Structures are given as C-alpha cells and as structure tokens.
Amino acid sequence: MDKPFWQTKQLWQMTPQEWESLCDGCGKCCLLKVEYEDTGEVEPTSVACKLFDSETCRCGDYANRFTHVPDCIDLSQTDLGALPWLPRTCAYRLIGEGLPLQWWHPLVSGDPGTVHAAGVSIRHRTISEDDLADEADLIRYVVDWQL
Numbered sequence: 796m797d798k799p800f801w802q803t804k805q806l807w808q809m810t811p812q813e814w815e816s817l818c819d820g821c822g823k824c825c826l827l828k829v830e831y832e833d834t835g836e837v838e839p840t841s842v843a844c845k846l847f848d849s850e851t852c853r854c855g856d857y858a859n860r861f862t863h864v865p866d867c868i869d870l871s872q873t874d875l876g877a878l879p880w881l882p883r884t885c886a887y888r889l890i891g892e893g894l895p896l897q898w899w900h901p902l903v904s905g906d907p908g909t910v911h912a913a914g915v916s917i918r919h920r921t922i923s924e925d926d927l928a929d930e931a932d933l934i935r936y937v938v939d940w941q942l
C-alpha cells in the first residue's frame with residue numbers, strides 16, 4: 796500500500812489541501828504569549844486570540860483571519876525554525892524535523908476528536924483576549940502546559 800503524503804513529502808512539496816489537513820486542531824499556536832525583555836524567553840498563557848473558538852478549538856474565521864488579526868502568522872509562509880515557541884506536538888514542526896505523527900493525530904486516527912481525547916489540545920482551557928481587562932494582566936495567565 797502507498798504511504799500517506801505526510802510520510803513521503805517534505806512540507807514544501809505538499810499541496811494546499813495536504814498542508815491544511817496536516818494541522819491537528821490542537822489550537823496551541825493561537826495562545827497569546829509573554830516574552831520577557833531581559834531573557835527573550837517566551838511562555839504561553841491560557842489566553843487565546845480573540846478569534847479563537849474554544850468550543851471547536853479552531854479559528855473562528857480562518858479564511859479571513861488576517862483581516863481580523865493582522866499579526867496572525869501564516870505558517871506556510873514562515874521559516875518554522877524561526878518559531879521556537881511552536882509546540883513540540885505541532886504536526887508542521889514534527890514533519891519539518893523528520894519525526895512521525897502521533898496516534899492521536901486526526902490523519903493517523905481518522906478521528907478529529909482524538910487530539911482532544913488525548914489531552915493534547917487546548918479545547919475548553921482558555922479565555923479570550925477580549926475578556927482581559929488590561930493587557931498588562933496577561934502575565935498572570937502564564938501556564939506551564941509543556942506545549
């Protein structure tokens with residue numbers, strides 16, 4: 796049997812459809828982060844982008860996301876090596892590093908729910924940045940989620 800595309804193609808060789816299907820739906824790249832001025836260290840918070848839907852664990856308007864959130868990062872146009880905060884479980888990072896997808900990845904399991912069942916996603920674990928009273932409060936939401 797032929798191997799699936801994620802085992803045979805480099806990221807840059809994938810079609811747009813293949814590229815999009817590689818996202819596991821964990822939502823972790825949609826968390827706001829804190830960067831410490833003195834060390835440059837970046838830590839995630841439990842505060843998600845205003846467009847993030849915590850129920851579906853997906854972007855609320857993916858097709859038009861750059862209109863709403865101009866600084867949203869288009870991973871397909873970015874050197875992933877320049878994003879050290881990209882979660883270790885992120886499929887783009889795994890494939891880019893020559894590592895396999897895990898059993899819970901929807902492409903492997905055939906079930907979009909396994910990323911949640913395995914506890915890998917941030918579904919139901921976040922608040923929206925719109926609910927932050929003051930941006931300076933963000934540091935209070937730093938989490939140790941071992942992303």
Ligand code: SF4
Pocket residue numbers: 817818819820821822823824825870882884885886887
């Ligand atoms: S961290 Fe990677 S796999 Fe998870 S939602 Fe973001 S792009 Fe998709």
Ligand code: SF4
Pocket residue numbers: 824825844845846847848853854855856857860861864867868
């Ligand atoms: S705009 Fe959408 S894809 Fe970009 S960070 Fe926000 S929720 Fe995530």
